[in-house]
Amino acid sequence: ETGVTQTPRHLVMGMTNKKSLKCEQHLGHNAMYWYKQSAKKPLELMFVYNFKEQTENNSVPSRFSPECPNSSHLFLHLHTLQPEDSALYLCASSQSPGGPEGNEQFFGPGTRLTVL
Amino acid sequence: AQSVTQLDSQVPVFEEAPVELRCNYSSSVSVYLFWYVQYPNQGLQLLLKYLSGSTLVKGINGFEAEFNKSQTSFHLRKPSVHISDTAEYFCAVSDGDTDKLIFGTGTRLQVFP
Numbered sequence: 352e353t354g355v356t357q358t359p360r361h362l363v364m365g366m367t368n369k370k371s372l373k374c375e376q377h378l379g380h381n382a383m384y385w386y387k388q389s390a391k392k393p394l395e396l397m398f399v400y401n402f403k404e405q406t407e408n409n410s411v412p413s414r415f416s417p418e419c420p421n422s423s424h425l426f427l428h429l430h431t432l433q434p435e436d437s438a439l440y441l442c443a444s445s446q447s448p449g450g451p452e453g454n455e456q457f458f459g460p461g462t463r464l465t466v467l
Numbered sequence: 468a469q470s471v472t473q474l475d476s477q478v479p480v481f482e483e484a485p486v487e488l489r490c491n492y493s494s495s496v497s498v499y500l501f502w503y504v505q506y507p508n509q510g511l512q513l514l515l516k517y518l519s520g521s522t523l524v525k526g527i528n529g530f531e532a533e534f535n536k537s538q539t540s541f542h543l544r545k546p547s548v549h550i551s552d553t554a555e556y557f558c559a560v561s562d563g564d565t566d567k568l569i570f571g572t573g574t575r576l577q578v579f580p
Contacts, residue, residue, distance in 0.1 A: 355510070357510075393570060393571075393572045393573070394557065394570045394573075396567060399567065407567065441510055441511070443510075443511075452518070454499065454561040454565075454567070454568055455499075455501065455513065455516055456511075456568055457513070458503075458510035458511040458512070459510050460509055460510045461508075461509070461510050463508070
């Protein structure tokens with residue numbers, strides 16, 4: 352595997368379900384990100400992890416719970432979601448903030464989430 | 468705080484015509500600028516980036532962009548588009564000190580035969 356991978360690619364869940372999204376980066380990067388992309392809305396940054404430490408929580412509801420066990424893996428645990436949470440969830444990684452690459456981010460293909 | 472404005476939400480164009488997608492950012496001492504492309508049901512892919520040096524940046528798929536500091540712009544251009552260029556294009560800026568990219572709202576490029 353190369354680049355940034357995300358599983359599953361598609362997920363349908365009920366409002367009472369608990370599920371997790373997984374992201375893995377094979378680039379040796381130190382920072383990882385979760386974004387939410389809804390139809391007709393700008394890309395929304397949700398969480399940032401830098402060297403496994405959370406450095407940003409962009410006022411995300413507690414029904415979304417991130418986990419970063421190491422610099423290569425990032426999870427988004429979902430529980431009691433609402434239909435308005437249906438969106439494309441994108442994971443990204445970057446080398447490190449302030450580095451020579453200017454924080455260029457590499458994106459995974461996304462998980463298309465539908466909440467019924 | 469940094470901000471990015473993409474003035475056009477949609478740009479329709481015929482195949483083989485030239486296209487320009489506009490991007491303006493809020494002023495800062497130093498910025499790093501990026502253009503990403505998103506094809507349907509896919510993640511974002513880097514088209515090109517400006518970090519320093521020459522203000523004319525060439526990217527993949529025949530795209531180029533010019534960094535204009537006085538006008539705080541980073542417009543994306545292609546001299547002749549193809550049907551396959553139909554996608555959403557995002558401009559983004561980073562000041563390099565934080566661990567965030569600030570994205571514009573995107574421009575939908577629709578290429579017609």
